[in-house]
Amino acid sequence: MIQNIPLSYYLVISTLMFFIGIYGFLTRRNLITMLMSVELILNSVNINFVAFNRYLYPQQLQGHFFMLIVIAVAAAEAAVAIAIIINIYRNFKSIDVENVDEMKY
Amino acid sequence: MADYTYTLLIPLIPLFVFVLLGLTGHKMKPVVSGLIGTSGLGISAILAYATAFKYFWTGHATGTAYTSIKAFEVSWLHLTDKLTIHLGALIDPISVMMLVVITTVSLMVHIYSIGYMKGDPGFYRFFSFLSLFSFSMLGLILATNIFQMYIFWELVGVSSFLLIGYYYEKPSAVAASKKAFIVTRFADLGFLIGILMLSFNTGTFDFQTLTDPHGPAIASVGGAAFMGMSVLTWSLIFIFVGGAGKSAMFPFHIWLPDAMEGPTPVSALIHAATMVVAGVYLVARLFPVYALAAPDALHVVAWVGGFSSIFAAVIACTQTDIKRVLAFSTMSQIGYMMLALGVSGFGGEDGLGFMASNFHLFTHAMFKALLFLGAGAVIHAVHSNEITDMGGLRKHLPITHITFLIACLTIAGIPPFSGFFSKDEILAAAFHSNKFLFAIEYIVAGLTAFYMFRLYYGIFWGKNTHYHHTPHEAPKVMTIPLMILAFGSIFAGFLPFHNLVTSDGKGFESHIDWMIAIPSVLIGVIGIIIATIMYKKPTAIPDKLAGTFKNLYKWAHRKFYMDEVYLYVTRKIIFRYISAPIAWFDRHIVDGTMNGIAGMTVWAAYAIRGLQSGKLQQYAFVFVGGTVVLVLIFVYLV
Numbered sequence: 001m002i003q004n005i006p007l008s009y010y011l012v013i014s015t016l017m018f019f020i021g022i023y024g025f026l027t028r029r030n031l032i033t034m035l036m037s038v039e040l041i042l043n044s045v046n047i048n049f050v051a052f053n054r055y056l057y058p059q060q061l062q063g064h065f066f067m068l069i070v071i072a073v074a075a076a077e078a079a080v081a082i083a084i085i086i087n088i089y090r091n092f093k094s095i096d097v098e099n100v101d102e103m104k105y
Numbered sequence: 106m107a108d109y110t111y112t113l114l115i116p117l118i119p120l121f122v123f124v125l126l127g128l129t130g131h132k133m134k135p136v137v138s139g140l141i142g143t144s145g146l147g148i149s150a151i152l153a154y155a156t157a158f159k160y161f162w163t164g165h166a167t168g169t170a171y172t173s174i175k176a177f178e179v180s181w182l183h184l185t186d187k188l189t190i191h192l193g194a195l196i197d198p199i200s201v202m203m204l205v206v207i208t209t210v211s212l213m214v215h216i217y218s219i220g221y222m223k224g225d226p227g228f229y230r231f232f233s234f235l236s237l238f239s240f241s242m243l244g245l246i247l248a249t250n251i252f253q254m255y256i257f258w259e260l261v262g263v264s265s266f267l268l269i270g271y272y273y274e275k276p277s278a279v280a281a282s283k284k285a286f287i288v289t290r291f292a293d294l295g296f297l298i299g300i301l302m303l304s305f306n307t308g309t310f311d312f313q314t315l316t317d318p319h320g321p322a323i324a325s326v327g328g329a330a331f332m333g334m335s336v337l338t339w340s341l342i343f344i345f346v347g348g349a350g351k352s353a354m355f356p357f358h359i360w361l362p363d364a365m366e367g368p369t370p371v372s373a374l375i376h377a378a379t380m381v382v383a384g385v386y387l388v389a390r391l392f393p394v395y396a397l398a399a400p401d402a403l404h405v406v407a408w409v410g411g412f413s414s415i416f417a418a419v420i421a422c423t424q425t426d427i428k429r430v431l432a433f434s435t436m437s438q439i440g441y442m443m444l445a446l447g448v449s450g451f452g453g454e455d456g457l458g459f460m461a462s463n464f465h466l467f468t469h470a471m472f473k474a475l476l477f478l479g480a481g482a483v484i485h486a487v488h489s490n491e492i493t494d495m496g497g498l499r500k501h502l503p504i505t506h507i508t509f510l511i512a513c514l515t516i517a518g519i520p521p522f523s524g525f526f527s528k529d530e531i532l533a534a535a536f537h538s539n540k541f542l543f544a545i546e547y548i549v550a551g552l553t554a555f556y557m558f559r560l561y562y563g564i565f566w567g568k569n570t571h572y573h574h575t576p577h578e579a580p581k582v583m584t585i586p587l588m589i590l591a592f593g594s595i596f597a598g599f600l601p602f603h604n605l606v607t608s609d610g611k612g613f614e615s616h617i618d619w620m621i622a623i624p625s626v627l628i629g630v631i632g633i634i635i636a637t638i639m640y641k642k643p644t645a646i647p648d649k650l651a652g653t654f655k656n657l658y659k660w661a662h663r664k665f666y667m668d669e670v671y672l673y674v675t676r677k678i679i680f681r682y683i684s685a686p687i688a689w690f691d692r693h694i695v696d697g698t699m700n701g702i703a704g705m706t707v708w709a710a711y712a713i714r715g716l717q718s719g720k721l722q723q724y725a726f727v728f729v730g731g732t733v734v735l736v737l738i739f740v741y742l743v
Binding site: 022025026027097098100101102 | 720722
C-alpha cells in the first residue's frame with residue numbers, strides 16, 4: 001500500500017509546506033503566527049527525513065531518530081520563543097513584529 | 106672598622122612614620138600623629154648623634170685620616186653587568202655632619218610644629234609630609250652613588266612641592282609650589298645630563314671610586330675636550346646647575362622667595378636649613394673631582410656663589426615681608442658656602458674653603474632655622490607677614506625677642522657667636538684665593554648685618570603698633586626649640602671643625618686670622634649701627650634714602666625684575682615661538698589624524714546603518730532571497 005506511493009509525492013508535500021512556512025514567516029506580522037510558520041518549516045524537513053529514510057535505507061533508522069531530535073528541539077524552541085513573545089508583549093503592549101525595531105541604530 | 110649598618114635606620118624610621126601617618130593619620134587625634142612624627146624623628150636624631158660621636162671620637166684613632174665607610178649597599182637595579190644601580194649608606198665626615206644637622210633641625214621643627222600647626226585640619230598630613238621630607242633628605246645624604254643621590258634629590262623636590270602647596274586652597278600657594286617644582290626640575294635636567302656625562306666618561310656612579318684622588322675618574326682628565334674645556338669639566342658644570350637649582354643660586358633663585366607661601370616651620374626646615382644646602386652638599390661630595398680634575402668648574406661655582414650672595418643681600422635690604430627677607434638672606438648665605446667651596450683647594454690647609462663651607466653650612470642651619478622659627482612665632486602672634494604691621498613686639502614676645510636677637514648677631518658675624526667663626530674661615534679662604542671675591546664678601550657681610558637688624562628693629566622696636574588683640578608669647582612647645590637652637594647658634598662655633606670635616610679627611614691647624622676677622626667684625630658692627638640709626642625709632646631717613654636712590658631702590662624692591670624677565674622669556678619667547686607652533690602641530694596634525702579616523706568611522710556607520718533596520722522580516726527575506734540566488738547559481742551555473 002504505502003509502497004505504491006512514490007517518493008516524489010512526499011517531497012512535493014514537504015516542499016509546499018516549506019514554502020507556505022516561508023511565506024507565512026515573511027508576510028505575517030503577528031509573532032505567534034510567525035512562530036507557527038517556523039514550525040511548518042521544521043515539520044516539512046521532518047517529512048523529508050522520514051521519507052528519505054523509508055525509501056532509500058529501509059533497514060536503518062537514523063532519519064527517524066533525527067526527526068525525533070528535531071521535534072524535541074522544536075518544542076524547546078517554542079517554549080523559549082513564547083517566553084520572549086510574552087516579554088515583548090509586556091514591553092510593547094503588542095506582539096506585532098513591526099513594532100519590535102526599537103533597538104536599531 | 107666599626108660597624109655602621111644601623112645608620113640605615115636613620116632614614117628608614119621617618120619613611121615608616123610617613124607611611125603610617127599617611128595611611129592611618131586621619132583616624133588619629135591630631136596630637137597623637139604629631140607625637141608619633143616627633144618621636145620617630147627623635148629616634149633618628151639619637152642614632153645620628155650616636156653615629157657622629159662614634160665616627161668622630163670613639164671609633165676613630167687620633168691622628169689618622171677619616172675614611173669613608175660604606176655601611177651598607179645592595180644592588181637595586183641590575184640592568185647590565187656594567188650598568189648597575191646600588192642603594193646604600195655612605196659614612197664619611199660630611200655625611201655624618203649632615204646627618205646631625207638634618208636630624209637636629211628636623212626634630213626642632215617637628216616639636217615646634219606641634220604648637221604652630223595646632224588646630225589645622227591637615228595636621229597629620231603635615232607631619233606625614235615632614236617625615237617624607239626627612240626620609241628623602243637623609244637618603245640623599247647617605248647616598249653611596251650619584252644615581253641614588255639623584256633619586257632622593259627628586260624625592261626632596263617632591264616633598265618640597267607638597268609642603269609649599271600645603272595650603273592648597275590658596276591659589277598663591279599652589280602657584281608657588283608649581284613654580285618651585287618646575288624651576289628646580291628644570292635645573293635637575295642639567296644635573297641628569299651631568300650625571301650621564303660623568304658616569305659615561307668614568308664608567309662608575311660610585312662616590313668612593315669617583316672621588317678617590319688616585320682613582321680612574323680623576324685620572325681620566327685628559328679625555329675629549331669641547332669648547333676649550335674637558336668633558337669632565339662640562340659634566341661637573343652641568344651637575345652644578347642641578348645644585349644651583351636646588352640651592353636657589355642665581356639665576357635659578359626665583360622659586361625661593363615664593364616658596365615662603367608654605368607654613369613657616371617648612372620654610373625653616375626645607376628652605377633654610379636642609380634642602381637648599383643640598384647643592385652645597387653635592388659639590389662638597391664631589392669636591393675632589395672638582396678640585397683636582399676641573400678647576401674651571403670650581404671657578405664657575407665660586408663666581409655664581411659670589412654673585413648670588415651680593416645680589417640676594419641687596420634685594421633683602423628692600424623687602425618688607427619678613428619671610429622673604431629671610432629667604433633672600435638664605436640665598437645670600439648659601440652663596441657664601443658655594444663661594445667658599447669654589448675658592449678652596451684640595452688637601453691640608455689648602456682645603457680651608459671646603460672646611461669653611463661645611464662649617465658655615467652647619468652654623469647657618471642652626472641660626473637660620475632659629476630665625477625662621479622666630480619669625481614663625483612672630484607671625485603666629487601678629488597674623489601678618491608684613492614688617493609694616495609689626496613693631497614694639499619686644500615686650501609682648503620676650504623669649505622670641507632674645508632668641509631672634511642672638512640669631513641676628515650670629516648671622517651678622519659678631520663674636521663669640523658661631524657665625525663669626527664660620528664666616529671668618531670663609532673670608533680667610535677667599536682672601537688667599539681671589540681678592541675681588543673677598544671684597545664682595547666684605548660688602549655682603551656689611552649688608553647682611555644691616556638687613557638683619559633692619560628686620561630685627563622693624564619687628565621688635567620701631568613704632569608702637571596698635572594691635573587688635575594683644576600679641577602673646579608662643580606656647581612652650583614652640584619656645585623650647587627656639588632656645589635649643591639659640592644655644593646651638595651660640596656654641597656651634599667652638600666645634601673643632603678643622604679637625605673633623607676636611608677635604609682629605611686629615612685634620613689641620615686652623616687659627617683665627619685677626620687681620621681678616623677684625624675688619625669683618627667692624628663692618629658688621631657698622632651695618633648694625635646704621636640699621637640702629639635708621640630703624641630703632643621711626644625716622645624719615647629710610648624714606649629719604651629710598652627717595653634719593655629711587656631707581657636702585659625700586660629695582661631692588663622688585664628683585665631686579667628677575668621674575669619679569671623669566672615671564673618675558675617664557676611667555677613671549679618660549680610660549681609664542683616654540684610652544685605655540687608645537688601646540689598647533691599637536692592640535693591640528695596629531696589630533697587631526699586621530700579625529701579624521703574617528704570621523705571616517707562615523708561617516709561609514711551612518712552610510713550603512715540602514716541595513717541594521719531591526720525589521721525581522723526584512724532580514725529573513727534577504728536571507729531567503731540570498732539562499733534562492735545561491736541555489737540557482739549552484740544548480741544552473743556551476
